[in-house]
Amino acid sequence: MGLNHPRLILLMHGAGDRYVNDEHLVKEFDLTLISGRKVTHDFKQKGLITDQTSRIIGYPKFDVFEAIRKKMAYPFQNQRPFALYNPHYKRNLNSSPVFMKALVKVFNTAHTYNLVVAPHIKQFHKNFAIKKYWLERLHSTKTLVDTGSPAMLDMTYTSQAALYIGDVSSQIYEFMAIPRPCIFLNPQKIKWQDNPNFRHWTMGDVIEDIDALKPAIEQAQARHHLYRPIQEKLFQETFGYPLLGESRRAAEAIVDFMTKIK
Template identity: 50%
Template sequence: MNIAFLYIAEPYQCYHGASLALALEAYAGVHVVNYYNFPETQEHLKRISRAMDAPEPEMRFLERSFSIKMHEAAKRLDRVKLMLLRQNAEELNQYDALVATEYTAGILRKLGVTRPKLILVLHGAGDRLVDDEALMRDFDFILLPGPKVEQYSLQKNLVRQGHYATVGLPRMDVCAAMQQDYPVGLFSNANPFVLYNAHCKRKLSSLQRFMPALFKGFQAQSRYNLVVAPHIKTFHKSLGMKTRFMKRYNAPTIHVDTYSDRLIDMTYTAHADIYVGDVSSQVYEFLVKPRPCVFLNPSGVNWRNNPHFLHWNLGEVVEQPEEVMPAIMRAHAVHARYRPLQEKLVKESLGDPVLGASKRGALAIMRFMKQRDG
């Protein structure tokens, strides 16, 4: 059985699929090829295989025309994805199964990729409404992270019985295998750090409204350090402008990370003392070990009883920049009231047990493929 894994976006995607690919290749007669878009993804795939004590995977850089390269240089990355899929469709059509970690791959059927079964690995376990989630219906089989997403997907008719499995988040296996060390060397003191994880989309992000208050507030106290670690996609379309803008906020007690591996390998979520964010699903990865959270509502959204903001029930929610530092300072004092729900929602979001999703997912895919052949 020949299976292709497709990483069409930034290297962070391979942390959601690589361990699943390794688990599949452990089956007799299964051959996996990893196709990637960003050159840096190759080193991340090698890093993951080493951490999981597995052979180096087979990797292929997606072929691209001169026109695609020109669009890449102009940072038209969404258009590049579609062009890459179109150019590589003939080669991808040779496989028995094609596994992707984002919805965009659902358009492959319209591009003539008819032979392989299209398999989707949902790469987040959050609550946010995603614009293109309807593309889930174009996949033959889907791996879901937990009961919460399963229930939602069934209610919206995004999945159908016999064509999905709820297995957990393979990414958690990768990060457990890596056993990231505490990020030393960022600060000259030994204070714990607060993680600020803003969403990459401007209309959803709290970065512009709340970063000045965080910058001022953390310089005026001596209890915590601050790691500013927005989603890595924040910086890939700005021709370096956002990176330069954010670096202005570096200070003795503030570290702004715009490029390191720590943005995607769970180093920060594993070791932070408090989580501050808006709508990123990384909060559930942070809460595998229950800890205080503060959520930022820059637009004054009416979030209560809205399932797309369910995680905002797991910590204090603030709407005004001047409220954020007091909320951080009392976060530990009020954490007890949020901890029971944190533990409950982590199980519903990531499954129980959290670890083992890669092997469970591989088994589910093998069963599905054999049923198809049978």
């Protein structure tokens, strides 16, 4: 392309707790823009960044959080609040093969919440073999199944849901912009305690068996006070900045970095 030693700038995707298998490539970038103290600490310990090659800017997606939150693109006719089920695509961590049908059954017979099923978008990639038509058969007046709309990605669901149910998706941290009850599903019975890859599982009840699902949903609001302090703490560690202004901070960091290059 005729470029001679271009500067490489990385804007991080997501802000979850898990190790990602291409993480080692971070050290190849001249500047890495990071969401907050948590990722900065982890990357420094791994030798991937230094103070000179990184800037903490927050999470640019949050600049549209309030606007998205006010948009109700998928209302339910019964006007009840909805729970969001957001399973990840990783086969060894994905809760949907065990819990999906049970969840839909619980919400179709309950009276408190509707349910939005919005899996990680990669679940629909060919290699992961989840079939859209199979999921869409679960759709009902109380269950909305999203298999590919912009709402899966633009915070429509994470900003509006009254309850989050998931496993290891980093969207839990988008949901925590407003602390609310959450439940984590662990059908593989992973020994997650004290594992930094599962920090977010300290923010709500962790369920291993289908029989515990309905009671956990019914008690989620009443038990939220037990988890709110850790939710606020982990959100601050993950992002740290005020909810707005991340895009401007990112732009300023890039301009500052480029103007100092000799």
